[in-house]
Every structure is written in structure tokens, then in C-alpha cells.
Amino acid sequence: MGSRIVIYSSRLDPDADAMASRLTELGHQPVRLNTEDLPAHSAIRLTHDGGDWAGAIEFDRSGPPLVVDEVGAIWVRRPDRYTMSDELAADLHYFAAAETDHVLGGLFASLDVLWVSHPAAIRAAGWKGEQLQRAARMGFRTPKTLITTDPDAVREFAETVPGDIVVKSMTGPAGMTRHHTGWRDHPLGRRQLLTKVVGPDQLEGLEQVRYAPCLFQEYVHKAFELRVTVIGDEAFTAKIDAYEGGVPAVDWRKPGIALRYSKFRLPADVEASCVEFVRGYGLNFGAVDLIAGIDGDFVFLENNPSGQFAEIDRAVPELGLADALASLLVRGR
Known part of the structure; x- marks a missing residue:
């Protein structure tokens, strides 16, 4: 096991940027493993010959490569979607993403290092x-909570709760853009899904609850x-x-x-x-x-x-x- 620190995230992550700067100030040169660099803007070379995995992931951009036997700690911050080569047929993008996911999953499962987390x-x-x-x-x-796709259940829940109820998302943009290609360009993919009070007017029109599970809580x-x-x-x-x-x-x-x-x-x-x-x-x-x-x-x-x-x-x-x-x-x- 080495001492190299890997930050596994995405390019547009202020928290990853802040930690990379702090580690650099302390004399360390962390590896930025950004999902957008994989696989289109990187070269993956991993080998196994009866012992531990060896090899590296090298990036087109500047910065140190991820050398497997140098890694001592990995901070998993907020990975995003992979980037596919423009030369790859669009109908193969999901397959290439799944294969990349499988490679990283196998590598991560093999590394005996500090994980955060x-x-x-x-x-x-x-x-x-x-x-x-x-x-x-x-x-x-904990707040009284209802998860449902039934509008009538929401109205009944509201009657049992003293005061207001709120609706909140269970996933949010980070989870959606990670797994669903269209969300990055969708308006919901560019903003946070805030907790909101469900007032009397909203209780009268809840038909959209039928289309996806929603989480309601007492305020x-x-x-x-x-x-x-x-x-x-x-x-x-x-x-x-x-x-x-x-x-x-x-x-x-x-x-x-x-x-x-x-x-x-x-x-x-x-x-x-x-x-x-x-x-x-x-x-x-x-x-x-x-x-x-x-x-x-x-x-x-x-x-x-x-x-x-x-x-x-x-x-x-x-x-x-x-x-x-x-x-x-x-x-x-």
C-alpha cells in the first residue's frame, strides 16, 4: 500500500477543489479521478498475474496518474457521468459505461486502503x-413520514399531523445525473430539489403523486x-x-x-x-x-x-x- 491520496469525484465539484488545494498546501499531490475523464479522456491499463492488481489509469489532462500500488486513501466525493468518445456509436454508450463501472467496481473492491468512504x-x-x-x-x-403514490393517502396523512406537512425528494440531482443521461441537461438536473410546504391548495391537486413515489413529512x-x-x-x-x-x-x-x-x-x-x-x-x-x-x-x-x-x-x-x-x-x- 502506498501513500497517494485519490479524490474520486467530478470536474465541477468545489469541495473536491478545496480538498485538493488543502492537500497540496500540506505537501501532497492528490490524484483527481474525475468521472468525466473516463473512459474517453484516459487510458486504463490494469493487469493481474496471480497477486494483487497492478497498473494505472492515465489521463489526457495534466496531473498525476492513478498508479494502483501507490494508493493509500480514496475520498469518494461526488462522481458524475462518464464521457464517451465521439467515435463510439451512441447505442453503445450504455454498454461502455457499464463496462467502465464494472472495472472501477472491481478495482475498488480489490484495494485495501482507507476509504472515505x-x-x-x-x-x-x-x-x-x-x-x-x-x-x-x-x-x-424523527418526523412522522409517509412515502406513497396515492393522493388520498397524502390527504389522510395531512389530517393526522398537527400543523403543516412538507414534501421532499429522496434522491436529488446528483443521483439523477449520475445514472440517467438526460438529467444533466434537464432543468431539474441543474438545481436543488428543495423541501416545500404542502398547503391546502396543493392538497386538492395531488394527481402527479401517482407517477412516482413521494416522501411527505410533518413540518x-x-x-x-x-x-x-x-x-x-x-x-x-x-x-x-x-x-x-x-x-x-x-x-x-x-x-x-x-x-x-x-x-x-x-x-x-x-x-x-x-x-x-x-x-x-x-x-x-x-x-x-x-x-x-x-x-x-x-x-x-x-x-x-x-x-x-x-x-x-x-x-x-x-x-x-x-x-x-x-x-x-x-x-x-
Whole structure:
């Protein structure tokens, strides 16, 4: 095992850019394994002769190649779609993408290195429904939730919930553009799918719910929100004050709202539960979203196993997110 750090992501990823810069400042030269370089803008040469896999992936662009026996740690951030050669017939693109996926999957399964985090662990940790059940069993309070394709079930759910309900996506643009070719150019593929309140007018017209499963939850009235970034066995918590029209915003990611980050200290038991939740999947990184309710309770919303950190790191440098992640990658196994 070597000491080279690989950042597996895409070209347009500010978090990957920030980590690459930080590692360079520390004297390391990370490999950027961008999905857009594969396979059209790279040369894959991997060999097996009875021992471990050997060889390299070299890129047309500048930067170091991925030499298999030099790798010590891989940070899986946000891979996107592969790029196919213009000379390849369009009806073979899916086959070429599947073959490329298979090569990377086999290589990743063969590498005994530090993963932040392994793709299999990330996928297992990404199911929102399972997250809610696991969190509840660990003692977290979770919102009442309905997943359905039945408009009448939504209306019945709304009647059982005191106050408003919200609708939210379970995948989002990153997952859609990764697996479905058309999403990159679709309007939904270029913006976040925000959580929205479902008002009385929307309850009267819910026929589109029939076309795809939708997730509805009770709206938890908040004092503020929290992003708990778990890196290794440590947790770093940022308080998020987000206001729209003088009241707490439904979704703090909405552009144009008044937004402020600050360092926050969670109760020790809640912080420990966040770390246990993330580590329970075999993850070395997780971005846990909590609501601090107006009643003082902490409510679990979700965990993003490949969540963003750079924006909060810039806003609250005293948290030291980039340094903590860089330190973990440099230490390796």
C-alpha cells in the first residue's frame, strides 16, 4: 500500500477543489479521478498475474496518474457521468459505461486502503427510509413520514399531523445525473430539489403523486438547524440560522435567504449518537442534518454520506473541517 491520496469525484465539484488545494498546501499531490475523464479522456491499463492488481489509469489532462500500488486513501466525493468518445456509436454508450463501472467496481473492491468512504458503504447508507428507521431505533426523534403514490393517502396523512406537512425528494440531482443521461441537461438536473410546504391548495391537486413515489413529512417548527459533519470518530457541528420573511426558512438551501453559520456544541450524548450513526454504516464521513425544535428537542432529518463541507468550512473556519478531513486522508489506514 502506498501513500497517494485519490479524490474520486467530478470536474465541477468545489469541495473536491478545496480538498485538493488543502492537500497540496500540506505537501501532497492528490490524484483527481474525475468521472468525466473516463473512459474517453484516459487510458486504463490494469493487469493481474496471480497477486494483487497492478497498473494505472492515465489521463489526457495534466496531473498525476492513478498508479494502483501507490494508493493509500480514496475520498469518494461526488462522481458524475462518464464521457464517451465521439467515435463510439451512441447505442453503445450504455454498454461502455457499464463496462467502465464494472472495472472501477472491481478495482475498488480489490484495494485495501482507507476509504472515505467505500462506494458500497455510501450506497447502503443512502436510503432515506432506512435512515429514519435506524435513527429512531437509536433514540433520535424523527418526523412522522409517509412515502406513497396515492393522493388520498397524502390527504389522510395531512389530517393526522398537527400543523403543516412538507414534501421532499429522496434522491436529488446528483443521483439523477449520475445514472440517467438526460438529467444533466434537464432543468431539474441543474438545481436543488428543495423541501416545500404542502398547503391546502396543493392538497386538492395531488394527481402527479401517482407517477412516482413521494416522501411527505410533518413540518417540525424549528429554532434553528444543525449540520453535524462526522469525520472519522469526530463530530463538528455548525448551527444554521436561515430566515425568509423574518421567520425560519423551510429549507436553508434556498437561494436568496438570510443565512448565517456558527459553531455549536451539541450535548455529548447527541453528538455521540451522530458519530455512532455514521460509523454504523462503515462510513468515515457523514453530514447529519438535525433540527433544533422550538421545544428544545433535536430531530433527525437525514445523513448525506457524501455531503458538502467546503461552504461551512469557509464560513466557520474554527471548526477545522478541511484540516480534519485532510488529516484523516494523510494518515490513511
